[in-house]
Amino acid sequence: MHMKELSIPDKVLSLECLLRRLPETHPRYPEVQADYARFLKGYRGEKAVKYYLDFLSDKKYCLFHSLRLPSGKYHFQVDYLIITSRYALILECKNFFGTLFFDETFNQMIRTANEKEEGFQDPISQAKWHQQQLKNWLHSHHISLPIDYFVVISNPSTIVKTTPQNRQALKKVIHGHSLLNKIAEMDQMYRTEILDSRGMRKINKQLMRSHVEEKFDALGKYSLKTNQILTGVQCPECGQIPMIRHRGKWFCSSCGVKDKNAHASAVQDYFHLVNETITNKQFRDFVHLESEDTAKRLLNAINLPTIGTNKGRKYLKPRG
Ligand SMILES: [Zn+2]
Numbered sequence: 001m002h003m004k005e006l007s008i009p010d011k012v013l014s015l016e017c018l019l020r021r022l023p024e025t026h027p028r029y030p031e032v033q034a035d036y037a038r039f040l041k042g043y044r045g046e047k048a049v050k051y052y053l054d055f056l057s058d059k060k061y062c063l064f065h066s067l068r069l070p071s072g073k074y075h076f077q078v079d080y081l082i083i084t085s086r087y088a089l090i091l092e093c094k095n096f097f098g099t100l101f102f103d104e105t106f107n108q109m110i111r112t113a114n115e116k117e118e119g120f121q122d123p124i125s126q127a128k129w130h131q132q133q134l135k136n137w138l139h140s141h142h143i144s145l146p147i148d149y150f151v152v153i154s155n156p157s158t159i160v161k162t163t164p165q166n167r168q169a170l171k172k173v174i175h176g177h178s179l180l181n182k183i184a185e186m187d188q189m190y191r192t193e194i195l196d197s198r199g200m201r202k203i204n205k206q207l208m209r210s211h212v213e214e215k216f217d218a219l220g221k222y223s224l225k226t227n228q229i230l231t232g233v234q235c236p237e238c239g240q241i242p243m244i245r246h247r248g249k250w251f252c253s254s255c256g257v258k259d260k261n262a263h264a265s266a267v268q269d270y271f272h273l274v275n276e277t278i279t280n281k282q283f284r285d286f287v288h289l290e291s292e293d294t295a296k297r298l299l300n301a302i303n304l305p306t307i308g309t310n311k312g313r314k315y316l317k318p319r320g
Pocket of ligand 1: 237239253255256
């Protein structure tokens with residue numbers, strides 16, 4: 001059963017907006033671009049792993065994508081969590097190309113690609129740390145379920161290496177295509193039924209209830225102010241910002257396209273970059289519109305949830 005479906009992470013969507021609205025000449029542009037590429041790659045790796053997970057029986061396995069649970073003052077987030085009646089399984093997905101070497105002595109992962117060596121945090125230590133935190137979470141909810149983990153390398157052409165002594169890496173680092181076999185091995189290993197169907201429902205409900213969505217503040221992350229990004233409606237055809245309001249439509253002076261609804265994407269961009277609510281005045285400033293009545297009509301037509309009335313009305317980012 002898919003309890004929490006795979007979806008494009010908020011940080012990928014926010015950075016995609018930021019790249020469209022930050023002038024390419026801005027000194028932080030390359031950094032935003034690099035972060036965007038990295039987050040997108042991570043998401044694509046998770047999506048590739050999902051292909052295999054879709055083969056699992058809905059009845060036996062409950063699947064959570066990007067579950068983020070509290071752990072003391074902090075949170076921890078696992079790429080995939082699988083709950084069964086006999087065990088829980090954490091999957092850390094890694095989407096790397098090149099050759100990965102797992103170094104047990106220094107708890108490090110070294111990636112060699114294009115004749116360049118780079119060190120990364122060891123995903124095995126990361127998975128074990130998540131295992132420990134999940135154990136604490138289960139304990140605090142009076143559930144005792146064994147927890148296991150795998151580091152899943154999503155790119156089939158990535159070469160994985162380690163020393164023959166590094167049993168952990170040999171056992172725990174796997175390629176996506178062997179995931180289903182490894183889960184079958186887990187099923188053989190954990191044979192004691194711990195949760196009945198009621199217990200399963202309960203833990204799934206509690207996990208969903210404890211999940212805290214990560215707030216990603218794209219402007220804050222790069223110390224950007226709203227006046228440093230390009231405001232205005234963006235042309236859906238050529239990407240030009242801003243479009244001009246003319247005879248009830250948005251007009252692009254660059255490619256000549258006319259569009260009735262282009263402001264709706266600008267509101268989405270505002271939600272991703274500036275704030276999760278927007279007032280009539282903020283909307284007018286952001287899309288370069290003068291008429292309060294027009295702004296009201298356009299905003300109402302997008303059908304967003306609202307709070308407050310008249311001048312105090314705020315339009316809200318839709319949930320989920
Ligand atoms: Zn255009």
